[in-house]
Amino acid sequence: MIGRVRPAVLNMASYTPGKAAGQVEAEQGIREVIKLASNESPWPPVPAVQDAIERAISGVNRYGDNRATDIRVALSEWLGINAHSITVGCGSSGLLQQLFMVYVDPGDEVLFPYPSFEVYPIFSTQFGARPVTVPLVGHGFDLDAVAAAVTDRTKLIFLATPNNPTGTSISVEGIGGLLDAIPNDVVVVVDEAYREFNDPEMGDPATLLANHENLIITRTFSKAFGLAGLRSGYALCAPALVEQLDKVRLPFSINNLAQAAVLAAIEHREDAMERVDALITERTRCVAALRAKGFSLPDSNANFIFIPTSDATSEIAEQMEQVGIITRPFPGFGLRVTVGSAEENDRWMTAFFEHAGRNT
Ligand SMILES: Cc1ncc(COP(=O)(O)O)c(C=O)c1O
Structure with missing residues (x-):
């Protein structure tokens, strides 16, 4: 060693x-x-996005905009959500890791249905936290069991919807019910990496943001937008949480090419x-x-x-x-x-x- x-x-x-x-x-x-x-x-990537990446190549001698301000503004206009409630990360995994940096100390508990996205247990171990898993039932979520597993040590709950690897999702009513059932100092992370492929009947969890400051939604350009190799994702949450998340992001980790590609991807969505x-x-x-x-x-x-x-x-x-x-x-x-x-x-x-x- x-x-x-x-x-x-x-x-x-x-x-x-x-x-x-x-x-x-x-x-x-x-x-x-x-x-x-x-x-x-x-x-x-679609041709307009490839063109934008090519045009951005000559600027890579400079760091990108650390806050990715143009992307926050473009997302705000697209989604109708205040730009102060939006942050951008190095993939949505980058944002998930930032959440651990903001909330998780050794000995804390991190709760999630399982099997689910493999980084939840990996980050939990990395931060010395105890991963607490709630088994899926019939490939779906048992949200009552998730609520019942919350303890004084629980800091974060991760819900991937649609879930990886099962492809099953949770309705907005289900997420709202869980938020109502748990203490409001436990943060619920709704990981919507596959949202664009989801059944629209499940509803939009962003509608819950207005009444739940302990909710954060993470999304990505890796899947539906075909930009996995450029690592860019975003989160929607209360401005006070954006402030904490922005403190712990690796500086300049949303690189110039990714920023150009994402702006074009939003324009040509x-x-x-x-x-x-x-x-x-x-x-x-x-x-x-x-x-x-x-x-x-x-x-x-x-x-x-x-x-x-x-x-x-x-x-x-x-x-x-x-x-x-x-x-x-x-x-x-x-x-x-x-x-x-x-x-x-x-x-x-x-x-x-x-x-x-x-x-x-
Ligand atoms: C549920 C889930 N969340 C997040 C991600 C991470 O995506 P990215 O970091 O590329 O945004 C993945 C990738 O496979 C995933 O399956």
């Missing part, structure tokens, strides 16, 4: 990102590998929404095809599909990888597959039916 590494970090497992297509191509000696493991868009519609059509097709083959799976409100393959999960994922399809296995639970282009979906479903048929 070099120096006195914090015990919380020493005991942490290293983060293992999904394999890249090139890595699997090299490992397996095959070509045309597709990565359906990180819920990315299958398509490059209709183009991104056409792609979202195309992915939802593909998602419907895949779910129907899986059900027609006898697989039972929850409805997905995200850009991925969760197939409960229980004990066969790891083996199916390995076999699919050998034929060039990278998915995200949750061993013993199920397989999460990102919805891709029509061709990609045909390919993964063919491989899945072949291998899952043998293993389930």
